[in-house]
Amino acid sequence: MGLIASVPIDVVAIDGPAGAGKSTVARRVARTLNFAFLDTGAMYRAVALAALAAGITTGNHRELQHFLASFPLTILPDPAGMRLFIGDREVTDEIRRADMGRAASDYSQSPAVRAFCSARQRELGRQGRLVCEGRDMGTVVFPDARWKFFLTASVEERARRRWTELRESGQPQDAADVESAIRSRDAQDMNRELAPLKPAPDAVIIDTTHLTLNEVADRLLANIQGRGTK
Numbered sequence: 001m002g003l004i005a006s007v008p009i010d011v012v013a014i015d016g017p018a019g020a021g022k023s024t025v026a027r028r029v030a031r032t033l034n035f036a037f038l039d040t041g042a043m044y045r046a047v048a049l050a051a052l053a054a055g056i057t058t059g060n061h062r063e064l065q066h067f068l069a070s071f072p073l074t075i076l077p078d079p080a081g082m083r084l085f086i087g088d089r090e091v092t093d094e095i096r097r098a099d100m101g102r103a104a105s106d107y108s109q110s111p112a113v114r115a116f117c118s119a120r121q122r123e124l125g126r127q128g129r130l131v132c133e134g135r136d137m138g139t140v141v142f143p144d145a146r147w148k149f150f151l152t153a154s155v156e157e158r159a160r161r162r163w164t165e166l167r168e169s170g171q172p173q174d175a176a177d178v179e180s181a182i183r184s185r186d187a188q189d190m191n192r193e194l195a196p197l198k199p200a201p202d203a204v205i206i207d208t209t210h211l212t213l214n215e216v217a218d219r220l221l222a223n224i225q226g227r228g229t230k
Contacts, residue, residue: 008144009125009126009128009142009145009146010128010129010130011125011131011132011142011144011145011146011147012026012030012033012035012130012132012145012147012220012224013132013137013138013142013145013148013149013200013203014026014029014131014132014133014134014137014150014220015137015139015148015149015150015151015197015199015203016133016152017152017182017186017189017190018101018158018182018185018186018189019153019157019158019161019162019182020151020152020153020158020208021151021153021161021208021213022133023039023041024213024217025151025213025216025217025220026039026131026133028213028214029131029220029224030131032217032221033221034129035130036124036127036129036130036131037077037130037131038075038082038121038124038130038131038133039082039133039134040132040133040137040141041101041104041134042082042084042092042095043073043075043084043117043120043121044108044113045096045100045101045103045104046073046084046086046091046095047068047104047107047113047116047117048095048103048104048106049086049091049094049095049103050071050086051064051067051107052103054067058106058110059110061112064107064110064112065112068113071086072085072086073085074086075120075124077124097171098171098173101181102181102184102185105185106188108135108192109192109194114194118140118141121134121137121141121142122141122142125142125145135189135195135197136195136196136197138199138200139195139198139199139200143200147204147220148203148204149204149205149206149220149223150199150200150204150206151206151216152207153207153209154209155182155183155186156179157208157209158182159175159178159182160175162178162181162182163175163178166178204220204223206219206220
């Protein structure tokens with residue numbers, strides 16, 4: 001007797017490296033479809049922010065597991081964006097600090113952290129009508145997602161986008177430092193043992209280097225609405 005195939009769920013899973021345009025594209029797709037938007041990277045940033053404040057290192061898996069058992073993280077997904085609260089304190093903007101990206105990558109290598117975040121993500125995914133972006137959405141968290149995409153771009157273009165984003169948010173950095181951080185993050189995400197960054201076998205891969213993010217969103221929407229091809 002053959003295995004019974006899983007039933008696809010109404011989730012749009014968008015994966016890819018830092019600076020590929022995932023968040024901007026995912027928000028537009030969510031607004032157009034009137035789906036909720038889930039920024040999974042923000043969840044890891046929130047965990048990193050709280051764990052650092054509590055003095056818990058990435059290698060202390062048992063203490064992290066104990067800490068996360070009662071971690072008061074509230075996620076409010078919405079087509080227009082996503083808000084996060086730790087207890088009563090909103091951290092939506094605070095987790096966007098430049099140092100939180102690398103910290104999130106570090107903590108995401110902990111099995112306890114990944115199990116916590118993945119479980120919360122699947123919880124939200126069970127409701128369907130969700131657009132989520134991250135690094136293992138189509139491969140690990142939602143292998144049964146109805147639509148899977150992997151966005152990529154050259155390191156130089158991704159660094160330029162990140163540098164512009166930081167400057168516009170009042171966190172200017174040297175362009176060379178931004179590119180170095182992107183390369184370091186790529187190496188860490190692609191070579192980690194737990195849920196490494198890679199496209200799902202059935203994902204639509206889109207190189208966004210020479211596309212505007214609106215053009216990328218249009219390609220995803222065309223595919224989702226049955227007007228595009230892989």
